[in-house]
Amino acid sequence: MTNSLAFTITRQKITAAMKEYLKVSEVIDWQHPKIMERAKQIRLGFDKPIAIAQACFEWVRDEIFHSFDYQMNPVTCRASDVLQHKTGYCFAKSHLLAALLRANQIPVGFCYQRLSIDDKGAPYSLHGFNAIYLPDVGWYRVDARGNKAGVNAQFTPPQEQLAYKIQLPEESDFPEILAEPLHIVVEALQAQNTWDDMLCNLPDISLESAKIYSLL
Numbered sequence: 001m002t003n004s005l006a007f008t009i010t011r012q013k014i015t016a017a018m019k020e021y022l023k024v025s026e027v028i029d030w031q032h033p034k035i036m037e038r039a040k041q042i043r044l045g046f047d048k049p050i051a052i053a054q055a056c057f058e059w060v061r062d063e064i065f066h067s068f069d070y071q072m073n074p075v076t077c078r079a080s081d082v083l084q085h086k087t088g089y090c091f092a093k094s095h096l097l098a099a100l101l102r103a104n105q106i107p108v109g110f111c112y113q114r115l116s117i118d119d120k121g122a123p124y125s126l127h128g129f130n131a132i133y134l135p136d137v138g139w140y141r142v143d144a145r146g147n148k149a150g151v152n153a154q155f156t157p158p159q160e161q162l163a164y165k166i167q168l169p170e171e172s173d174f175p176e177i178l179a180e181p182l183h184i185v186v187e188a189l190q191a192q193n194t195w196d197d198m199l200c201n202l203p204d205i206s207l208e209s210a211k212i213y214s215l216l
Helices: 011-021 033-043 049-063 079-085 090-103 183-191 195-199
Strands: 108-116 124-134 138-142 154-156 159-161
Touching: 033 049, 033 079, 033 090, 049 090, 049 124, 049 154, 079 090, 090 108, 090 124, 090 183, 124 183, 138 159
Parallel strands: none
Antiparallel strands: 108 124, 124 138, 154 159
C-alpha cells in the first residue's frame, strides 16, 4: 500500500521539526564511533538519500540477527550494543537502523503495531519498526526485523512491504511516528538479559491505553 496511514505529521510540519528525527540520545547513540564508522561504510558508493536508506535498511535486516529467530543473547537495546552483539529483537533492530540513518543525516522515527504473538489472539505484543523521511516520497515505513518463512519485508518506495499485516480485531497498526522509542519498550529491553526471558515479557499496550500514548 502507498503510505496508506493518515500520518499525523505532514511534510510541512516535518520540515520545521526535522531536528527531532535526527537527535542523538542514550538509546539512539548515533555519535558512537562504531555507529559512525558503520554508517560511513554502508553509504560508500551511494550519494542519494533513498539509496543510502535502502542500504542501511537491508544491512540491519540481513546482518543483525533477530534474537528470537536465532535464540541469541544478550537482549540489546542501545543502538551501539545492537551493533556490537549483532543481535536484537525487532525494537532493538529499529534502534540501530535509526542510529545508522541519523548518522547519515537521514530523518527517521519509530512506529509500532500491536500483534497477536501466535496469530490466534491473546497474548499480544507490540512490534517495532521505522519510518524514514525520503525526499519526493515523504514518510516511508520499513521493517528490519529480519526475513524468514512467512516474513518478507522489502524496501520498495512508495509501496510499503512490512513484515506483518493486521488480521485480528485486537491488533492495531498505530499511525504515530515517534522521534524516540516508547519508554515501555526501552524499559522491557533493559529489564531482561536473555532472549527467552524477553519472550515471556514482551511489551504490550492495549488499544485503550494506546490513546494515552497518542498512538490512536
